[in-house]
Amino acid sequence: MANKAVLMQGNEACVEGAIAAGMRFYAGYPITPSTEIAEQCALRLPQVGGRFIQMEDELASMAAVLGASATGMKAMTATSGPGFSLKQENIGYGCLAEIPCVIVDVQRSGPSTGLPTSPAQGDYMQARWGTHGDHPVIALSPSSVMETYKLIIRAFNLSEKYRTPVIFLMDEIVGHMREGIVPPDPNDLIINKRHISYRDGANKQCYAVPEGKYVPAMKPFGAGERYNITGLAHDVSGFPTNNNAVAGALYTRLMEKIDRNLDDIVRVEQTMLDDADTAVVCFGGTARAVMSAVLQAREEGMKVGMFRPITVWPFPEKQLRALLPGLKRILVVEHNYGQMVLEVRRAAAEKVPVDFLGRMDGTVISPKDILQKLRETEV
Amino acid sequence: MPSELVHKFMRIDHLPHIWCAGCGNGIIMRDVAVALQELIDDPESGVSREKTVIVSGIGCSSRAAGYMDFDSIHTTHGRAIAFATGIKFAHPELEVIVLTGDGDCSAIGGNHLIHAARRNIGLTVIAFNNDIYGMTGGQYSPTTPTGDVATTAPYGNFDRPFDIAQLAAGAGASFTARGSAYHARETTELIKQGIQHKGFSLIDVFSVCPTYYGRKNHKGGAVEMLAWQKENMVPASRYYAMSEEKRRDKIMVGILTHNDFPEYTQQYARLLERAKKAK
Amino acid sequence: MRYEMRFSGSGGQGVILASVILAEAAVADGLNAVQSQAYGPEARGGLCRAETVLSREQIWYTKVDRPQFLLALTQASLDKYAQSLAEDAVVMADDTLALPAGVDPARALRLPILATARDKVGKIMTANIVAVGAINRALGLFGEEALREGVRRHIPAGTEELNWKALEAGTALIGDEAAGRFRRPAL
Numbered sequence: 001m002a003n004k005a006v007l008m009q010g011n012e013a014c015v016e017g018a019i020a021a022g023m024r025f026y027a028g029y030p031i032t033p034s035t036e037i038a039e040q041c042a043l044r045l046p047q048v049g050g051r052f053i054q055m056e057d058e059l060a061s062m063a064a065v066l067g068a069s070a071t072g073m074k075a076m077t078a079t080s081g082p083g084f085s086l087k088q089e090n091i092g093y094g095c096l097a098e099i100p101c102v103i104v105d106v107q108r109s110g111p112s113t114g115l116p117t118s119p120a121q122g123d124y125m126q127a128r129w130g131t132h133g134d135h136p137v138i139a140l141s142p143s144s145v146m147e148t149y150k151l152i153i154r155a156f157n158l159s160e161k162y163r164t165p166v167i168f169l170m171d172e173i174v175g176h177m178r179e180g181i182v183p184p185d186p187n188d189l190i191i192n193k194r195h196i197s198y199r200d201g202a203n204k205q206c207y208a209v210p211e212g213k214y215v216p217a218m219k220p221f222g223a224g225e226r227y228n229i230t231g232l233a234h235d236v237s238g239f240p241t242n243n244n245a246v247a248g249a250l251y252t253r254l255m256e257k258i259d260r261n262l263d264d265i266v267r268v269e270q271t272m273l274d275d276a277d278t279a280v281v282c283f284g285g286t287a288r289a290v291m292s293a294v295l296q297a298r299e300e301g302m303k304v305g306m307f308r309p310i311t312v313w314p315f316p317e318k319q320l321r322a323l324l325p326g327l328k329r330i331l332v333v334e335h336n337y338g339q340m341v342l343e344v345r346r347a348a349a350e351k352v353p354v355d356f357l358g359r360m361d362g363t364v365i366s367p368k369d370i371l372q373k374l375r376e377t378e379v
Numbered sequence: 380m381p382s383e384l385v386h387k388f389m390r391i392d393h394l395p396h397i398w399c400a401g402c403g404n405g406i407i408m409r410d411v412a413v414a415l416q417e418l419i420d421d422p423e424s425g426v427s428r429e430k431t432v433i434v435s436g437i438g439c440s441s442r443a444a445g446y447m448d449f450d451s452i453h454t455t456h457g458r459a460i461a462f463a464t465g466i467k468f469a470h471p472e473l474e475v476i477v478l479t480g481d482g483d484c485s486a487i488g489g490n491h492l493i494h495a496a497r498r499n500i501g502l503t504v505i506a507f508n509n510d511i512y513g514m515t516g517g518q519y520s521p522t523t524p525t526g527d528v529a530t531t532a533p534y535g536n537f538d539r540p541f542d543i544a545q546l547a548a549g550a551g552a553s554f555t556a557r558g559s560a561y562h563a564r565e566t567t568e569l570i571k572q573g574i575q576h577k578g579f580s581l582i583d584v585f586s587v588c589p590t591y592y593g594r595k596n597h598k599g600g601a602v603e604m605l606a607w608q609k610e611n612m613v614p615a616s617r618y619y620a621m622s623e624e625k626r627r628d629k630i631m632v633g634i635l636t637h638n639d640f641p642e643y644t645q646q647y648a649r650l651l652e653r654a655k656k657a658k
Numbered sequence: 659m660r661y662e663m664r665f666s667g668s669g670g671q672g673v674i675l676a677s678v679i680l681a682e683a684a685v686a687d688g689l690n691a692v693q694s695q696a697y698g699p700e701a702r703g704g705l706c707r708a709e710t711v712l713s714r715e716q717i718w719y720t721k722v723d724r725p726q727f728l729l730a731l732t733q734a735s736l737d738k739y740a741q742s743l744a745e746d747a748v749v750m751a752d753d754t755l756a757l758p759a760g761v762d763p764a765r766a767l768r769l770p771i772l773a774t775a776r777d778k779v780g781k782i783m784t785a786n787i788v789a790v791g792a793i794n795r796a797l798g799l800f801g802e803e804a805l806r807e808g809v810r811r812h813i814p815a816g817t818e819e820l821n822w823k824a825l826e827a828g829t830a831l832i833g834d835e836a837a838g839r840f841r842r843p844a845l
Contacts, residue, residue, distance in 0.1 A: 007682040007691065007811075025469050046654030051647065053468055056494035060461035063454065063491075067434070067465025070452060071473065075465070093455050117697055177720050178678060178693040180685035221450040221466065222473050224429040228390075228445050230453040239393050239445060240453075285720070292719035364721050 005182050010145045010174040011036035011078075013181060014104060015044060017149035018076050020184075021156035022191055023102070024050035025075035027064035029057055029083060032116045033172045034106035037078035058086035062103070066094050069101045070229060072194065072220025074156055078104035082113060084123055084130065092131030093231045094165035095254065098207075098216065100194065102155045104168040106175040107284075107335075109362050118362030119172035121284055124339040127167045128313050134251065136258040138265055139167035139313035142174055143287035146181040151310065157192040158265060162257055163215050169312055171335065173285025173364065194218055207250075208236040214257035258314060266311045268319045272298065273305035277328040278374065281307045281320075281344050286333055286365060293370035302374060315343040328379050330354045333370055388412045390448045397442055401601025403560030403586030407507050408443045410563055410584070411478065414570040415449075424575065431474040434463040436488060438514050440480035440507030440586070457488030460495045463502050471644035474574060477504040481522040482512050485541050489521075492543075492581075496552035499578040500643035505570060506543050509586040517591030527596045544583040544635050553638040554580035560587055561608035562632045569634065577642045585612065585630075659845045661712040662722040665789075666739050667731030670702040672786030675812060676729070677708035679790050683800045683808030684712050689845070692720045705735055712799075714845045726842070727797065729789055730755065731771065748840050750793060767796060767840065769831045775824060784824035791828025798841040 008016070014037055026041040028034075038054065045052040051068070055061040058079055065075040079087060084105045094101055107123045109115035123130075127139040140155050142148040152168055159166040197217045206227035207216045219225040232240035233247035241247060258265065269287075272294060273279060282290045287308050297304040307323065307330075309316045330352055332341040341356045348354050357373045359365050385391060389412070398404050418426040433451040435441035436459035444451040454462040459477045467475045477484075484492050484506050495502060511529060512518040519529035519536045522543065526535050548555040554576040558566030566584055573580035587593065587604040598604050615633025618626060663680070665673040674695045684691035695708040709722040724744040730736035730751045740749065740758045749761050753768040769792055775785035787809065794805050805825070813821050 005685050005688075007678070007685045007693070025465070027465060027468075046651050047657075049651060049655075051468055053464070055461065055464070056490050059458060060464070060491050060494070063458040063461035064465030064468065066454075067452070067462035068469035069465075070462075071466055071470040073469045075469070089455055090458065116699070173694070173720060176694060178681055178691075179717070179720075180681075180691055221432050221452075222430055222470055226428075226448055226450055228451045228453065230445065231455055232453065239390070289719045289721075295718070366721065366723055367719050368723070 005180045007178050008145050008181050009036060009178045010142075010148050010170065010176065011106065012040050013145045013149040014078070014152050014168070014170065014175075015040040016183065017152035018102070018156065019044060019048055019050070020149075020186060020189055021074065021153040023074045023076045023156060024048070025065065025068040025073040026051070026077065027053045027055050027061040027068070027075070028077050028079065029055055029061050031058075031080045031083045033108055033175050034078040034080045034104060036175075037104060037106070058083040059090060062087040062090035065101045066090060066097075066099045069099045070221050074100070074160070076102045076104065078106065080106050080108045080116075081110040081123060084126060088130040091165050092133060092135060095131065095135040095137070096231055097229045098163040098218070098254075099165070099229070100159040100163050100218075101165050102152065102159055102168055103165055104170060107169065107171040109360060115362040117172070119285060119335055119364055120360055120362070121171050121286065121335040122339070122360060123169065124283070124312065124334070124336065127169050134255065136164055136254050137167065137313045138162065138164060138258065138311070139169050140310060141169040141284040141312045142310075143284055143308065144174065145177065145179045148174060149181060149183065153189060153191070157190065160192045160194050161215070162261070162265075163218060164258070167313070169284065171285045173288065196220065205236045206238045207234065209253070214253055214260065262314060262318065266314060266316045266319065268316045269306070269308040269310055270319070271306045271308070273307060273323060276303045276305035277326065278302065278304045278331065279307045279323060279327055280304060280331045280333060280370065280374075281340065282333045283309050283312050283340060286335055289365050289367050290333055290370060292367035293374065296367060296371055297374050302378065304374060309340075312340070315340070315347070317343075317347045320344065320347045324348060324351050327352045329377060331357060331370075331373060331377065333357045333365060335365065336360055384409070384412055384416060388416060388448055389446050393446060396446055398439060399590045401587070401589040402439070403509060403588070403601075403605075404440055404443065404507050406560045406563055407505070407566070407584050407586055408446065408478075410558070410567040411443070411476070411505060411570055412447065413567045414574060418571060418574060426474050426574065430472060431476065432466055433476050433478060434459050434466065435478040436480070436483035438480040438483045438512070439509070440478055441483060443478045443507070457483055457486070458491065459483060460488060460491040460502065460504060464491070464495055464500055467500055467502055468644060468647070471501070471648070475502050476574065477502055479504060479506050481506060481508040481510065481543065482520040485521045485543050485546060492547060493550035496547045496550035496579050496581065498643045499551065499553050499640045501577055502579055503570070503573045503576075504579075504581045505573070506581065506583045507586045508543060508583055509588040509592060511588050511592040513588050513591050517595060527592075529595065544581060547581040548636045551640070552581050552636065553578035553640045555635040556580075556582045557585070557630070557632055557635065558582055559585040559608045559612045559632055561605045562612060562614060565614050565632050572634070576637070577645070578638075578640055659713060659715070659843070660717065661727075661842055661845055662725045662744070663710045663712070663727040664707060664722050664725035664739055665709070665729045666705070666707045666735035668735070669697060669704045669706040671706070671731050672783065673706055673729065673731060674708040676786040676790050677710045679808040679812050680793065680799065681710045682811055683794070683804045684710070686807040687800045687804035689714060690717050692717045694720050705738065707735070707739065712845060727793070729793065731785065731789070748797065750789070750796065767792075767836065771828070771831070774827050774831060778827045779820065779824045781820065784820060787821050787824035788828035788831070791825040792831045795829045795832040795837055796840040798837060
């Protein structure tokens with residue numbers, strides 16, 4: 001039987017989707033505009049036998065999530081700018097030690113305390129480079145309440161499949177808005193389980209991967225494997241090493257497990273681009289104003305379409321490059337002073353001019369603003 | 380030849396350890412191993428090797444987790460107790476033991492220490508307390524005595540030191556105790572009691588760092604530093620038999636607090652029952 | 659076609675909840691709805707505004723720039739938001755408030771919302787539900803069942819009777835003439 005449509009807030013859909021994905025552990029610290037996620041988890045997780053804990057700070061929340069995931073639980077935390085900054089060291093730990101988890105960042109205006117209740121998208125680069133050192137990153141960004149529900153499931157699936165933290169990059173627009181959604185039938189969902197073993201019985205090569213594979217299996221703590229996890233560069237036994245060849249092989253594998261699977265990881269929404277000479281690039285909640293503007297621009301006869309990375313990291317470079325021959329211009333619209341536009345310009349490689357419309361005063365970019373920019377720059 | 384204990388409970392292919400000659404950490408790690416062996420050998424203890432997880436932070440002490448042949452996780456600086464909280468809360472049947480240092484648990488990780496104590500979550504935290512940051516080369520820590528020198532206190536340290544056991548007790552830890560590298564037998568016993576205690580337990584074990592603390596502060600080598608512990612630290616049975624005047628200059632080795640507060644994960648289990656009924 | 663509504667007042671008056679309830683009722687009635695809000699750091703007091711967009715089509719842009727309907731429960735919110743209305747917009751304000759210049763009195767409904775909540779329903783905090791009843795009747799938005807569903811999903815259990823009373827009291831504030839005159843355009 002089809003579910004009935006209900007009005008749901010973006011933050012609430014994030015929790016319901018996560019629970020549908022099998023998330024049963026949440027550790028967090030209150031911060032606007034993500035707090036509803038913690039509140040909803042506190043209410044809902046006990047009802048499904050899950051565990052909610054409010055930790056003493058953001059660092060502890062991230063640490064507890066990693067600890068819980070090491071025992072085999074699907075775990076999540078949610079935060080916003082200041083808290084996302086505080087979590088970064090442990091996010092890097094998750095990348096290096098290969099501990100699956102999902103970190104929700106409901107972006108707000110920054111830097112520092114900024115405008116806590118206002119929309120912004122200033123954490124785009126931080127999602128990629130927030131923690132120190134080169135590391136793999138997967139970041140996904142939803143633009144509607146329904147997509148939030150479905151995409152957080154994908155975030156857990158990718159996290160488990162590639163054994164890496166996944167950043168779920170929301171913004172205040174999507175997090176705090178409510179719209180009608182029809183929750184999918186649980187039987188229709190694809191839920192990845194953790195790959196716990198390539199072999200039978202314990203052995204001490206817990207980070208070993210078979211030929212042609214990039215992701216080691218992960219036995220939960222308490223299963224008798226008796227292995228070591230560390231944030232130091234380590235060998236296949238999980239023990240710290242100073243051997244440059246061994247450390248180099250580890251770092252290469254970590255990057256390759258993402259880079260060699262881009263077709264599986266990267267998703268883009270491409271709307272009305274078939275005949276377009278202009279692509280408006282945006283992500284997250286900004287897409288709502290962009291789509292309105294695209295539809296109005298079409299009515300005015302402009303050949304405009306929308307290119308919206310759903311996987312915002314890795315950036316959908318291949319997909320954008322494929323569009324370049326047909327394009328005369330690209331307009332990037334973001335609620336910041338120019339972050340994704342840097343990736344777009346890199347991918348466009350000066351073959352197509354790239355214009356930018358950004359804002360970070362706490363107000364929302366309107367379709368009118370975008371239309372005006374499109375008219376100004378029409379070629 | 381490694382002893383039977385070392386063979387059984389250490390990752391011998393990763394030994395020898397990185398600690399300096401004369402470091403107290405090896406003694407304390409052995410105390411932990413002996414305590415675990417005795418509990419694992421005792422079918423009534425409920426402790427099993429498969430269900431024991433060793434968690435550590437960053438610093439000299441925290442390398443111990445990697446040497447111990449259990450499920451082990453060497454986490455980020457200061458966050459061992461927070462990782463451990465996640466492990467224990469996710470799977471309360473696990474015996475979660477945190478090996479940490481004075482800087483790791485009372486400076487950068489101080490917030491996690493006091494809040495885990497307040498929650499009374501069933502972790503056993505063993506602080507290898509050597510009064511100094513050893514891994515980075517001898518900077519003063521929250522337990523460096525006032526007046527001592529360190530590389531970052533070349534003119535003498537005027538900070539007042541923490542008493543980690545008292546700090547945890549003040550934050551509500553239901554089991555707190557103090558041990559020392561010298562008092563291995565007593566310390567092993569305290570660790571055993573800490574593990575068997577249902578709530579949060581902290582054992583502050585005084586280690587010795589001859590390389591960075593002892594040498595700089597003219598405390599002699601490892602032998603002299605251990606001899607100091609022998610002279611100045613007194614097991615509880617003797618300590619409480621002493622006159623108040625004699626006690627004044629002595630440090631008690633033994634239990635400071637031992638309460639029967641409700642344990643966090645057990646309380647959560649009751650919450651789950653209620654939520655199921657209310658659904 | 660979009661129908662854009664703005665709800666404004668002081669934090670704690672429940673204007674956000676009013677916008678949520680009407681969005682929920684819209685969804686229950688088979689319409690598309692998007693609800694959002696803007697607020698300052700205060701939990702109580704301070705200017706507060708919420709918005710609901712209704713449409714039969716997919717709603718893209720979620721915000722409201724020039725609403726076709728404005729509810730104002732404080733003078734400050736009325737004065738501020740009366741400045742950015744769509745042409746022919748309907749303004750509903752508490753009758754203790756003075757209409758600012760620029761608001762067409764023929765398109766304004768000054769109603770005893772706060773007094774009705776306080777005196778007739780017996781609880782000032784039901785003013786938002788009184789307003790919901792009045793808005794629904796004046797604009798001819800949703801059927802009784804959808805509206806009640808919207809309210810039911812967002813009130814604490816055990817307060818149903820009080821809220822039905824508030825809803826009815828709000829509905830009764832709008833006579834047949836007003837209900838005809840202020841009806842929203844077809845979507």
